[in-house]
Amino acid sequence: MKKYLSALKAAFPYTIPVMAGYLFLGMVFGIILGSRGYHFGWAVLMSVFIYAGSMQFVTVNLLTSAFDPLSALLITLVVNARHLFYGISMLRKYNGTGVKKPYLIAGLTDETYSILCSTEAPEGVDSASFMFLVTLLNQIYWVTASFAGGLLGSFFTFDTSGIDFVMTALFIVIFINQWKSQKEHMPAITGVVVSVVCLIIFGPDNFIIPSMVLITIVLTILRNTIERRA
Amino acid sequence: MAMTNTQALILIAVIATATQLTRALPFILFPENKKTPGYILYLGKVLPYAAMGMLVVYCLKNVSLTSSPFGIPDAVAVLCIVALHLWKKNTLLSIGVGTAVYMLLVQLVFK
DSSP, X not given: OHHHHXXXXXXXXXXXXXXXXXXXXXXXXXXXXXXXXXXXXXXXXXXXXXXXXXXXXXXXXXXXXXXXXHHHHHHHHHHTTTHHXXXXXXXXXXXXXGGGHHHHHHTOXXXXXXXXTTOOOOTTSOHXXXXXXXXXXXXXXXXXXXXXXXXXXXXXXXXXXXXXXXHHHHHHHHHHHHHHHOSOOHHHHHHHHHHHHHHHHHOTTTOHHHHHHHHXXXXXXXXXXXXXXX | OOSOHHHHHHHHHHHHHHHHHHHHHHHHHSOTTSOOXXXXXXXXXXXXXXXXXXHHHHHTTTOOSSSTTTTHHHXXXXXXXXXXXXXXXXXXXXXXXXHHHHHHIIIIIOO
């Protein structure tokens, strides 16, 4: 119990920016789904089992079009292909996390990944419990918000447009932190340059998969150089 | 509602399973009790930096430089975050101020 309490204390501060973003986006999700005639239970169901922000917004559209599970399957694989990168990055860190491992994998969203790949549990805090609680807290924010959004409908009194920028801000700050923690900047530069080039060539809706392929190719070519310098 | 509850449930189950597959696949292919190839370990070491760069671009993908507001709110907010973070090195401060600046710009200046 004490192990979890110290891990909770250590994990919570890291999740605050995600809390802000998830509470807002989760509410928006719940409201949109509710406005399409779905009871809030559906929003909760999706936030528990799908738990992937952008895909859940796509799902709202799929639910209101013709029933086509095969297309849904393919769209999901394409939209969420970036998770493959996260999994490969976390293979080592998730080693030896035992019974917590399946949940750590199931809850590996963009935001949870961004925290866990750039943060180590502080001295004296159990690493598996720390990672577990970061993952769990984030999902609690997300599920709670979609529940509230689905329940409340549209009782918003203040203008919140632009608040979703909190996610962009989080990723930029983590990018800077990662940049400063490393002498080797080739992987970071590769990620940005290749993605921008692919965005220009393939457009905003189709650039992630080409980016992933090209990033992998470039990093493979650079392997000898990077490993020699390390 | 365009479909029956059963159809909606099936659709959600399919999407949830496919999402979880994208998360679990690396762990299924490279289990703990087998030696992971050196190449994959190398990718695991360098990908976090590349993936975070890709994620930043992904967040900004819908910014249009050719139509109003020409990406100005985004550019100003990003510069604020970078400058503030290099100066104060305070994660929550950088994120909070950057987001506030962006919200003010899109709500009051570039309506």
